[in-house]
Amino acid sequence: MTDTLDQLRRVSLFAHLNREDLERIGNLMFERRYPKGRIVFVEGEPGEALYLLKEGKIKLTRQAEDGREHILHLVHAGEVFAEVVLFDGGGYPATAETMEDCRIGIIRNKDLEGIIADDPQLALAMLKIMARRLRAAQEKVMSLALHDAVRRVATTLLRLAEEHGVAEPEGALRLNLNLTNQDLANLAGTSRETVSRTLSDFRRRGIVRFSGQQVLILNRRRLLETF
Numbered sequence: 711m712t713d714t715l716d717q718l719r720r721v722s723l724f725a726h727l728n729r730e731d732l733e734r735i736g737n738l739m740f741e742r743r744y745p746k747g748r749i750v751f752v753e754g755e756p757g758e759a760l761y762l763l764k765e766g767k768i769k770l771t772r773q774a775e776d777g778r779e780h781i782l783h784l785v786h787a788g789e790v791f792a793e794v795v796l797f798d799g800g801g802y803p804a805t806a807e808t809m810e811d812c813r814i815g816i817i818r819n820k821d822l823e824g825i826i827a828d829d830p831q832l833a834l835a836m837l838k839i840m841a842r843r844l845r846a847a848q849e850k851v852m853s854l855a856l857h858d859a860v861r862r863v864a865t866t867l868l869r870l871a872e873e874h875g876v877a878e879p880e881g882a883l884r885l886n887l888n889l890t891n892q893d894l895a896n897l898a899g900t901s902r903e904t905v906s907r908t909l910s911d912f913r914r915r916g917i918v919r920f921s922g923q924q925v926l927i928l929n930r931r932r933l934l935e936t937f
Contacts, residue, residue: 714739714815717764723790723835731829738821743813750806750814757795757802759816763787766812767887770804771896781896784809784887786874796822809888859900863908864936866898867918871927878926888923 714736718724724732739762744750750761753772768785782804785791792802796819826833867885875883891909895902909925912918917933919926927933 717762717788717815720788721762721790723793724832725835727829727832731825734825735817735822738817738825739815741813741815744808744811746808746810746812748808748812750808750812751792751802753803753805754801757792757800757819759792759818760790760796760822761792761806762790762815762817764813764815766808766810766814768806768808768812769893770806772804779896780899781893784870784874784897795819796826859898859904860908860911861936862898862900863894863905864912864933866894867925867927868930868933870897870925871930875927881930882919883927883930884921885925885927889925890923 715729715732718727718732718736718739724735727735741764744766750768763785765787767787768791769781770783770785770791771779771781773779783791785806791806794803795801870885870887871883874886876886878884889897891905892902894909895905898905909918909920912933913920915932917927917929919928
């Protein structure tokens with residue numbers, strides 16, 4: 711229980727709660743482990759639970775009409791996801807797939823509803839998280855509509871730097887994610903070939919460098935200039 715309480719305390723959604731309330735939520739949570747490449751839930755399935763990623767990384771995706779996968783969000787350890795189904799009672803709005811071996815805490819909606827009814831602050835915190843996710847989704851839609859493919863790739867790299875960037879010597883930012891070019895294409899809403907060409911051009915111009923499957927942004931200012 712101590713491990714669960716420590717993790718819940720670090721989640722912004724539950725940060726304001728006292729120990730007693732955290733224990734109530736911790737007692738509702740059960741844990742499952744998923745290997746890399748496993749589907750946690752599928753878009754459209756009945757939404758029955760809220761999830762806390764304790765270890766690993768997960769991608770939330772939707773499938774376009776042409777069959778292509780679009781990555782909506784990369785979930786890292788300490789984040790909650792699928793919280794929207796707690797309020798609307800509908801199906802999961804996206805598919806969740808593990809990118810690494812994952813350890814996930816799960817709370818059934820019906821069990822959490824009672825706690826939320828007693829704590830309006832918790833409901834407000836969840837709404838704030840969903841508002842941030844909605845804003846990010848709207849920004850992505852605008853990027854897809856208004857920007858060419860090169861700018862979309864640059865926008866995606868900058869967004870990932872904000873969410874997953876780790877400072878490196880001489881001002882570089884390392885994206886703490888192991889992403890394939892196809893993953894980046896799915897995030898940017900373009901093709902893998904376009905991502906490959908764009909990244910090669912950015913590397914030639916000294917904007918990025920690669921370390922395995924991780925990207926290092928060497929010159930954020932020049933990346934912004936692609937806009």
